[in-house]
Amino acid sequence: MSSELERDLERALGEAPGPDPGVTDRALRSALEALPSPADTRRIRRRRLALLLAACIAAFVSGGVTLAATDGRLPGIGPALTPARPATSGAPAHQRPVVVAPGEAISALIGDRGLVVTARRARTFTDRLSGFASSPAAFYAIEARAGHLRAVQAATGRVAWRFRVAGTPTDPVWAPFPIRVAYLLHGRRGLEVHDIWGNGTHDFAVHASAAPVAPSWRWDSKAFAFVRGDGAVVVHDVIGGRDIALHPACGLRTAAAVAFAPSGGRLAIADRHGHLRVVDTTGHAPALCTTVARGLPSIGWIGANQLLVGAGTILSRIVIHRVGTGYDATATPGTIAGLAASPDGRRIVLALESGSRMRVLIAATPRFSEEAAPLRLLRTLADQPVAGRGPVPLSWL
Amino acid sequence: MRAPTDGELVVRARAGSRDAAAELFSRHWPRAWRMARAVTGRRDMADDVAQDAFERAFAALSRFDERRPFEPWLHRIVVNRSLDLLRSERRLVGIEAVDRIEGEWRDAAAEDRALLQAVSGLSPQRRVVIVLRYGLGHTPAAIAELLGLPVGTIHSRLARGLEDLRGLEKEHDVERA
Numbered sequence: 006m007s008s009e010l011e012r013d014l015e016r017a018l019g020e021a022p023g024p025d026p027g028v029t030d031r032a033l034r035s036a037l038e039a040l041p042s043p044a045d046t047r048r049i050r051r052r053r054l055a056l057l058l059a060a061c062i063a064a065f066v067s068g069g070v071t072l073a074a075t076d077g078r079l080p081g082i083g084p085a086l087t088p089a090r091p092a093t094s095g096a097p098a099h100q101r102p103v104v105v106a107p108g109e110a111i112s113a114l115i116g117d118r119g120l121v122v123t124a125r126r127a128r129t130f131t132d133r134l135s136g137f138a139s140s141p142a143a144f145y146a147i148e149a150r151a152g153h154l155r156a157v158q159a160a161t162g163r164v165a166w167r168f169r170v171a172g173t174p175t176d177p178v179w180a181p182f183p184i185r186v187a188y189l190l191h192g193r194r195g196l197e198v199h200d201i202w203g204n205g206t207h208d209f210a211v212h213a214s215a216a217p218v219a220p221s222w223r224w225d226s227k228a229f230a231f232v233r234g235d236g237a238v239v240v241h242d243v244i245g246g247r248d249i250a251l252h253p254a255c256g257l258r259t260a261a262a263v264a265f266a267p268s269g270g271r272l273a274i275a276d277r278h279g280h281l282r283v284v285d286t287t288g289h290a291p292a293l294c295t296t297v298a299r300g301l302p303s304i305g306w307i308g309a310n311q312l313l314v315g316a317g318t319i320l321s322r323i324v325i326h327r328v329g330t331g332y333d334a335t336a337t338p339g340t341i342a343g344l345a346a347s348p349d350g351r352r353i354v355l356a357l358e359s360g361s362r363m364r365v366l367i368a369a370t371p372r373f374s375e376e377a378a379p380l381r382l383l384r385t386l387a388d389q390p391v392a393g394r395g396p397v398p399l400s401w402l
Numbered sequence: 403m404r405a406p407t408d409g410e411l412v413v414r415a416r417a418g419s420r421d422a423a424a425e426l427f428s429r430h431w432p433r434a435w436r437m438a439r440a441v442t443g444r445r446d447m448a449d450d451v452a453q454d455a456f457e458r459a460f461a462a463l464s465r466f467d468e469r470r471p472f473e474p475w476l477h478r479i480v481v482n483r484s485l486d487l488l489r490s491e492r493r494l495v496g497i498e499a500v501d502r503i504e505g506e507w508r509d510a511a512a513e514d515r516a517l518l519q520a521v522s523g524l525s526p527q528r529r530v531v532i533v534l535r536y537g538l539g540h541t542p543a544a545i546a547e548l549l550g551l552p553v554g555t556i557h558s559r560l561a562r563g564l565e566d567l568r569g570l571e572k573e574h575d576v577e578r579a
Contacts, residue, residue, distance in 0.1 A: 017514035018537030
């Protein structure tokens, strides 16, 4: 017999407000989009059948080979009778260069696919992405697609949250303490800068007019820099909500790249004309001005006092001394479309465009002792036809 | 004319009929959404959970055995997604007590708000069972199958959930007095 409470529950839960019609329409559209095509379904069935067949053939062949190799005798099961010899081929582990150290993660958006590389694995993320970034240590990755942002667990691909946006989000950048994500939104009103909590709630429109330049977070995750629609650089304080616009200097009027140093308050700003400006946003040191190669710039910091700027086919290194700066440069075998340095500064990841190919590769940080010193390639992460012009967002956290 | 069964709609949807898929969606969307809302306590989260559950279900239609009922399968996805998102929220923003979520029921009928708020205050395990039983009318045996738990556990969670609700109602009455 049902009690009064049970009847109340049935009524309250049964008559609770339903979904909004707009939500229902959107959900129906996205559900229909997720429906596999009949060809996909047939392909899956064929693949299953093929796998089963392949497994049977493999079992049959390996059984035959084993019997042939053992002269018709069944192999023994148990510990080997002879002690295993240590492997002699290959370099000893301590001499092999570490490409991606444990705890590090490289993320890239190549064409419309995301890529996360850690010490243990490389994982690609589904296509049609308009933006992509991994959180520090690659626990989560954020996928941007027309209409929504989505955070997924990098290891499993499981969706952690999803946030709908009115437009196409691009250039998501996770704060060093992964509690916030800054991103750009191409909406009806143009390009806006947004900031959203790392759990997919509390989305804030930071500025209504932005330039298509990826924002950069300060090390303490309390502020990030972005480029306004008029080319000026703005530092946004996410705690107090205050915006500080930097006055133009060094002949630099329209910023094309911004990057905060991994510690301290230094902010590097570069334009397409080879102007580079380093500002100490804490106000402790005077601003520095220098020039680098012309072209779409990419900036990577090595510690708080050294930065790499890639533009065209020239990779420049600027060392900030207590007084003045040091500068040297080397050439790369392709136009630099993206750049990031490893946390220890010993390795870099570069996106190089050459002919019709885009290569993303990890190299040892050049010594800069001579011009055109060849890059010491450690690993190629991608080599594919160029998909669209523009920078390749890269990060190494 | 007899309306097609869920199984028939699944077969037609798999063969490429968007109409069949849309029919399947309209049949099950309201209850799936209400369930997500009741488990998460939040409208915005329910929108995402229910949408995501349908995307997953439709993407996996080719693997679904159409001889089995569609709704419990879908509801299992909704339950798992709701709990996953609540857990991930706790992990990401460090919410201390996500077990006792703060439901947002301002849009519910005035006489039901306190009770719905109390349901949100239950532990997730009891909340899910209460919602499946009283919100969606599943039998304890069906809930047991859906959640992969013994029927005895479901009965026990139901009884304890109701006990908790009575306690919370009393607390509420005392506060009002």
